[in-house]
Amino acid sequence: MPTKKKPQVTASPERRRELLDTAAEVFAAQGYNATTVRKIADHAGMLAGSLYYHFDSKESMLEEILRTFLDELWHGYDSVLDSRLGPRETLEALVTESFREIDRHRAAVAIYQKESKHLAVQERFEFLAASQRKFEKAWLSTLERGVAAEVFRADLDIRLTYRFVRDTVWVAASWYRPGGQHSPEEIARQYLSMVLDGIAVRVTQP
Amino acid sequence: MPTKKKPQVTASPERRRELLDTAAEVFAAQGYNATTVRKIADHAGMLAGSLYYHFDSKESMLEEILRTFLDELWHGYDSVLDSRLGPRETLEALVTESFREIDRHRAAVAIYQKESKHLAVQERFEFLAASQRKFEKAWLSTLERGVAAEVFRADLDIRLTYRFVRDTVWVAASWYRPGGQHSPEEIARQYLSMVLDGIAVRVTQP
Amino acid sequence: MPTKKKPQVTASPERRRELLDTAAEVFAAQGYNATTVRKIADHAGMLAGSLYYHFDSKESMLEEILRTFLDELWHGYDSVLDSRLGPRETLEALVTESFREIDRHRAAVAIYQKESKHLAVQERFEFLAASQRKFEKAWLSTLERGVAAEVFRADLDIRLTYRFVRDTVWVAASWYRPGGQHSPEEIARQYLSMVLDGIAVRVTQP
Amino acid sequence: MPTKKKPQVTASPERRRELLDTAAEVFAAQGYNATTVRKIADHAGMLAGSLYYHFDSKESMLEEILRTFLDELWHGYDSVLDSRLGPRETLEALVTESFREIDRHRAAVAIYQKESKHLAVQERFEFLAASQRKFEKAWLSTLERGVAAEVFRADLDIRLTYRFVRDTVWVAASWYRPGGQHSPEEIARQYLSMVLDGIAVRVTQP
DNA sequence: GATGAATGAGTGTTCATTCAT
DNA sequence: AATGAATGAACACTCATTCAT
Numbered sequence: 001m002p003t004k005k006k007p008q009v010t011a012s013p014e015r016r017r018e019l020l021d022t023a024a025e026v027f028a029a030q031g032y033n034a035t036t037v038r039k040i041a042d043h044a045g046m047l048a049g050s051l052y053y054h055f056d057s058k059e060s061m062l063e064e065i066l067r068t069f070l071d072e073l074w075h076g077y078d079s080v081l082d083s084r085l086g087p088r089e090t091l092e093a094l095v096t097e098s099f100r101e102i103d104r105h106r107a108a109v110a111i112y113q114k115e116s117k118h119l120a121v122q123e124r125f126e127f128l129a130a131s132q133r134k135f136e137k138a139w140l141s142t143l144e145r146g147v148a149a150e151v152f153r154a155d156l157d158i159r160l161t162y163r164f165v166r167d168t169v170w171v172a173a174s175w176y177r178p179g180g181q182h183s184p185e186e187i188a189r190q191y192l193s194m195v196l197d198g199i200a201v202r203v204t205q206p
Numbered sequence: 207m208p209t210k211k212k213p214q215v216t217a218s219p220e221r222r223r224e225l226l227d228t229a230a231e232v233f234a235a236q237g238y239n240a241t242t243v244r245k246i247a248d249h250a251g252m253l254a255g256s257l258y259y260h261f262d263s264k265e266s267m268l269e270e271i272l273r274t275f276l277d278e279l280w281h282g283y284d285s286v287l288d289s290r291l292g293p294r295e296t297l298e299a300l301v302t303e304s305f306r307e308i309d310r311h312r313a314a315v316a317i318y319q320k321e322s323k324h325l326a327v328q329e330r331f332e333f334l335a336a337s338q339r340k341f342e343k344a345w346l347s348t349l350e351r352g353v354a355a356e357v358f359r360a361d362l363d364i365r366l367t368y369r370f371v372r373d374t375v376w377v378a379a380s381w382y383r384p385g386g387q388h389s390p391e392e393i394a395r396q397y398l399s400m401v402l403d404g405i406a407v408r409v410t411q412p
Numbered sequence: 413m414p415t416k417k418k419p420q421v422t423a424s425p426e427r428r429r430e431l432l433d434t435a436a437e438v439f440a441a442q443g444y445n446a447t448t449v450r451k452i453a454d455h456a457g458m459l460a461g462s463l464y465y466h467f468d469s470k471e472s473m474l475e476e477i478l479r480t481f482l483d484e485l486w487h488g489y490d491s492v493l494d495s496r497l498g499p500r501e502t503l504e505a506l507v508t509e510s511f512r513e514i515d516r517h518r519a520a521v522a523i524y525q526k527e528s529k530h531l532a533v534q535e536r537f538e539f540l541a542a543s544q545r546k547f548e549k550a551w552l553s554t555l556e557r558g559v560a561a562e563v564f565r566a567d568l569d570i571r572l573t574y575r576f577v578r579d580t581v582w583v584a585a586s587w588y589r590p591g592g593q594h595s596p597e598e599i600a601r602q603y604l605s606m607v608l609d610g611i612a613v614r615v616t617q618p
Numbered sequence: 619m620p621t622k623k624k625p626q627v628t629a630s631p632e633r634r635r636e637l638l639d640t641a642a643e644v645f646a647a648q649g650y651n652a653t654t655v656r657k658i659a660d661h662a663g664m665l666a667g668s669l670y671y672h673f674d675s676k677e678s679m680l681e682e683i684l685r686t687f688l689d690e691l692w693h694g695y696d697s698v699l700d701s702r703l704g705p706r707e708t709l710e711a712l713v714t715e716s717f718r719e720i721d722r723h724r725a726a727v728a729i730y731q732k733e734s735k736h737l738a739v740q741e742r743f744e745f746l747a748a749s750q751r752k753f754e755k756a757w758l759s760t761l762e763r764g765v766a767a768e769v770f771r772a773d774l775d776i777r778l779t780y781r782f783v784r785d786t787v788w789v790a791a792s793w794y795r796p797g798g799q800h801s802p803e804e805i806a807r808q809y810l811s812m813v814l815d816g817i818a819v820r821v822t823q824p
Numbered sequence: 825g826a827t828g829a830a831t832g833a834g835t836g837t838t839c840a841t842t843c844a845t
Numbered sequence: 846a847a848t849g850a851a852t853g854a855a856c857a858c859t860c861a862t863t864c865a866t
Contacts, residue, residue, distance in 0.1 A: 015829090030324060033239035037857060050830050052858065088406070114320060117380070118236060152405050157388070160396050161405055167377040168370065174323065175369055182363070190366050198404035199358055199367055200294070221846095243840060255842075256847045264840065427850090442736060445651035449836060461838075462851050470836065500818070526732060529792070530648060564817050569800070572808050573817055579789040580782065586735065587781055594775070602778050610816035611770050611779055612706070633825095655861060667863075668826045676861065 019044055019054055024065045024107035032062055032115050062111070063124060069108035070131050073101050081138055087146030088196075094142070095169055095192055099184040102173045109173035139166060165195060225250055225260055230271045230313035238268055238321050268317070269330060275314035276337050279307050287344060293352030294402075300348070301375055301398055305390040308379045315379035345372060371401060431456055431466055436477045436519035444474055444527050474523070475536060481520035482543050485513050493550060499558030500608075506554070507581055507604055511596040514585045521585035551578060577607060637662055637672055642683045642725035650680055650733050680729070681742060687726035688749050691719050699756060705764030706814075712760070713787055713810055717802035720791045727791035757784060783813060 022044045026035050037058050041048040055061050080093040102109050112128075119125040120132065139162050146152030152161075169191065176187075229246045236245070243264050244254040261267050286299040308315050318334075325331040326338065345368050352358030358367075375397065382393075434456045438447050449470050453460040467473050492505040514521050524540075531537040532544065551574050558564030564573075581603065588599075641658045648657070655676050656666040673679045698711040720727050730746075737743040738750065757780050764770030770779075787809065794805075 012828090031237070031239060033237060034324070036855085038855095046829095047831060048856095049832070049858075049860085052860095053829060058857065118240070151407055153407055156396055156400065156405065160388070160393070161400065163378070163381055164374065164397065164400055165405075167380075168374045171373040171377050172369070174373075182366070187366065190362055191370065194362065194367065194370055194401070194404070196404045196406040198400070198402045199362065199371075200402040201356055201359055202408070242838085252846090253848060254840080255849080258841070258843095259846060262841095424849090443649070443651060445649060446736070448834085450834095458850095459852060460836080461853070464837065464839095465850060530652070563819055565819055568808055568812065568817065572800070572805065573812065575790070575793055576786065576809065576812055577817075579792075580786045583785040583789050584781070586785075594778070599778065602775055603782065606774065606779065606782055606813070606816070608816045608818040610812070610814045611774065611783070612814040613768055613771055614820070654859080664825090665827060666861080667828080670862070670864095671825060674862095 016054055019051065020061060020065055020068070021107070023061045024111065027062065027065070028107035028110040028114075032111065059124070062115075062119075065108050066112060066116075066119075066125070067127065069101070069105045069112065070127065072105070074131070074134075076101065077138065086151070087142050087149055088151045090142045091146065091165075091196075092188075092192055094139070095165075095195070096185060096188040098169045099172070099188040099191070102170075102176050103178055103184040106173055106176055106178055109170065113170055113173055135166070136162065168195065222260060225257070226267060226271055226274070227313070229267045230317060233268065233271070234313035234316040238317065265330070268321075268325075271314050272318060272322075272325075272331070273333065275307075275311045275318065276333065278311070280337070280340075282307065283344065292357070293348050293355055294357045296348045297352065297371075297402075298394075298398055300345070301371075301401070302391060302394040304375045305378070305394040305397070308376075308382050309384055309390040312379055312382060312384055315376065319376055319379055341372070342368065374401065428466055431463065432473060432477055432480070433519070435473045436517075436523065439474065439477070440519035440522040440526075444523065471536070474527075474531075477520050478524060478528075478531075478537070479539060481513070481517045481524065482539065484517070485509075486543070486546075488513065489550065498563070499554050499561055500563045502554045503558065503577075503608075504600075504604055506550070507577075507607070508597060508600040510581045511584070511600040511603070514582075514588055515590055515596040518585055518588060518590055521582065525582055525585055547578075548574065580607065634672060637669070638679060638683055638686070639725070641679045642729060645680065645683070646725035646728040650729065677742070680733075680737075683726050684730060684734075684737075684743070685745065687719070687723045687730065688745065690723070691715075692749070692752075694719065695756065704769070705760050705767055706769045708760045709764065709783075709814075710806075710810055712756070713783075713813070714803060714806040716787045717790070717806040717809070720788075720794050721796055721802040724791055724794060724796055727788065731788055731791055753784075754780065786813065 019040075023035075023040045026040050026043055030039070035058075036048075037051055038048045040058075040061075041051055044051070051061075055064075076097045077094065080090065080097055083093075085093060116125075116128045116132070120129040140158065143152060143158055143161055143165075147154050147158070172187070172191075182190075225246075228250045229241075232241050232246050232249055241264075242254075243257060246264075246267075247254040247257050250257070257267075261270075282303045283300065286296065286303055289299075291299060322331075322334045322338070326335040346364065349358060349364055349367055349371075353360050353364070378393070378397075388396075431452075435447075435452045438452050438455055442451070447470075448460075449463055450460040452470075452473075453463055456463070463473075467476075488509045489506065492502065492509055495505075497505060528537075528540045528544070532541040552570065555564060555570055555573055555577075559566050559570070584599070584603075594602075637658075640662045641653075644653050644658050644661055653676075654666075655669060658676075658679075659666040659669055662669070669679075673682075694715045695712065698708065698715055701711075703711060734743075734746045734750070738747040758776065761770060761776055761779055761783075765772050765776065790805070790809075800808075
């Protein structure tokens with residue numbers, strides 16, 4: 001009794017990619033639940049059933065979209081974290097890297113924002129929770145290092161600060177459009193400027 | 207325009223409130239689309255069909271939840287805007303008011319965050335788009351006044367700043383739990399401190 | 413978070429019975445796999461979806477049909493086995509009881525005949541395998557007792573004999589029609605006569 | 619009548635045979651309806667679509683399997699019937715021939731057992747009904763001859779006896795495994811002994 | 825001879841909604 | 846006010862079948 005099921009992962013990975021990109025776009029625009037496989041198929045110019053030649057299920061498309069995104073994201077994050085920069089430089093690099101990911105995976109990020117919270121409880125999406133924990137650890141330790149090194153303020157609740165920075169960055173995926181007037185690096189620069197120095201004009205000490 | 211069928215607005219408005227609160231809680235927890243009428247009815251201790259004595263559709267429950275929330279929100283915002291404070295004080299008051307609303311309408315805010323974008327295109331939810339426009343106008347003018355008065359930095363893109371402040375505040379509804387260790391006012395104070403002065407330690411001029 | 417799912421088992425058990433009888437009839441006539449829930453619903457005068465108010469799934473209908481049948485069957489068998497008759501009388505009583513069950517549960521028996529073999533491997537239908545084992549034990553021990561008591565022939569392979577008797581009886585469900593010219597007891601009598609004494613004329617010893 | 623599309627009956631008939639044997643095995647194990655074309659192709663080490671080079675439909679595979687089996691079966695039966703044996707010898711020869719066919723076409727017999735009843739109503743499978751009629755005629759006349767010749771008992775319902783013998787033999791295909799401890803001839807011998815003389819010990823006349 | 829990709833009809837199931845009681 | 850039972854449209858998914866390569 002050989003074989004499991006579909007070729008899966010087999011054959012042209014470009015077609016898979018194309019279809020996943022289409023799916024991600026629709027998921028991001030309408031929400032995962034509100035997206036029917038027919039809508040995805042329509043956008044891809046095929047019939048609903050044909051998608052099942054390439055993927056096991058609607059859910060497996062979602063999983064692959066999110067997994068691919070997180071894999072790339074952590075590739076970038078890890079190389080930042082491994083280069084052992086100072087806390088402020090680490091924060092700057094992480095934020096910049098985040099905006100680059102938003103630029104490259106806007107749809108996936110938007111899906112992640114909207115759906116990850118209620119998905120993470122499912123076993124299949126355990127990797128979302130794992131990523132979230134790793135994320136939190138990286139950020140908290142960076143902030144703590146910064147406070148210890150007296151480059152970040154000590155008078156702020158550190159978890160609150162973590163949430164503030166985290167949300168502030170990722171929520172940008174909901175309005176960001178690639179190819180707009182600002183490059184990801186430019187947006188990152190302005191965000192960092194706000195987050196680090198605030199939007200108020202500084203009163204210069206006499 | 208007599209109501210077609212259901213009594214609607216029948217009898218005790220308290221029961222309506224109760225049911226809407228229940229519904230809002232479930233919508234917030236699971237997402238509007240993923241929430242079945244039966245789940246709401248379960249939480250309310252009744253059968254799915256019975257809800258239709260009180261409301262004429264699932265969508266009308268959603269509408270009433272959001273409308274009620276926005277009405278109260280704008281009541282608060284308008285009284286801030288009408289009191290003609292300076293730009294910085296206006297910003298502080300708006301943010302504080304926002305956290306108070308999150309405290310009182312956590313579920314509604316979470317729903318609003320997650321669903322308003324794709325709802326706003328429907329005619330029925332035009333009021334969401336209208337509110338968003340009004341919101342944008344209020345914030346942009348406050349920021350512009352602040353830049354003009356030299357209390358806010360002039361070197362930042364003002365629309366980017368608007369989005370930054372807006373998202374930063376509302377996204378807090380996704381993690382905020384009423385009755386936690388921080389009061390809404392305390393959270394507002396810390397957020398304002400971060401937004402206005404940044405998280406970096408200021409280098410004191412010699 | 414209360415409630416599991418459907419009322420299930422709740423409400424009028426007569427309606428359930430009615431619907432299960434209808435389903436059993438269709439399953440028996442067309443085979444379980446070839447039976448669509450729409451066909452069942454048609455026979456019941458309702459829409460396919462409406463069946464799901466009463467049952468979780470097509471499979472759960474099948475399970476309930478088979479379980480109910482086997483429960484009743486074993487009720488009859490056990491009272492035979494408990495009365496500690498001699499082997500020949502036990503065999504006669506079991507066969508007679510079987511034809512009575514075929515008379516009362518013709519559809520269920522036919523389904524059992526056709527589907528039990530490939531169903532029994534599924535965990536959900538483990539009770540089929542269990543019943544089959546219990547069945548085999550009862551029959552084998554009766555036959556062995558009979559051989560020991562010299563009322564059954566000793567020159568036959570006992571397992572082959574078991575299969576012969578077992579199949580011979582149950583397969584009758586495929587042609588039996590309740591209300592035909594023979595009562596179940598009459599059919600049992602003739603079957604027993606064939607099984608016990610054979611169809612050949614006896615050559616009287618001189 | 620030129621073949622519409624496919625070459626059909628192309629090239630090596632051995633490959634056809636191989637594939638049909640594979641298909642028969644899967645049909646027998648899982649049931650015709652529950653067997654997907656992909657499962658057959660898996661077992662044959664090819665893709666589902668490739669089967670359509672050899673056959674023009676799943677149903678035509680089934681037809682060919684059953685037709686081949688019945689052709690061979692009737693070849694054997696006819697030579698028995700043509701040799702004009704006495705009724706008892708005819709019965710013995712038919713039963714023995716049947717077990718030989720079960721041995722050689724176990725899968726086809728099992729399929730025939732399970733599916734023929736509901737297939738026979740389709741025009742395409744009219745040959746099943748025809749075979750059944752021919753079968754019935756052969757058996758009934760043999761039994762009647764036996765009763766007339768006083769070698770079979772006259773006190774039994776003859777149609778009941780027919781069904782008894784028929785079912786008793788064919789149902790063995792559901793448990794028979796070629797290459798087991800009993801040869802088909804040995805099984806036939808034991809079955810005949812039971813059917814003709816019964817399983818009860820004869821009370822010897824003093 | 826066989827593959828890869830697609831089709832389209834159908835399948836079991838879900839769910840918002842209705843309505844007589 | 847609420848229930849029990851049903852509706853009907855939609856949904857994710859399956860599968861026999863086709864066909865260009």
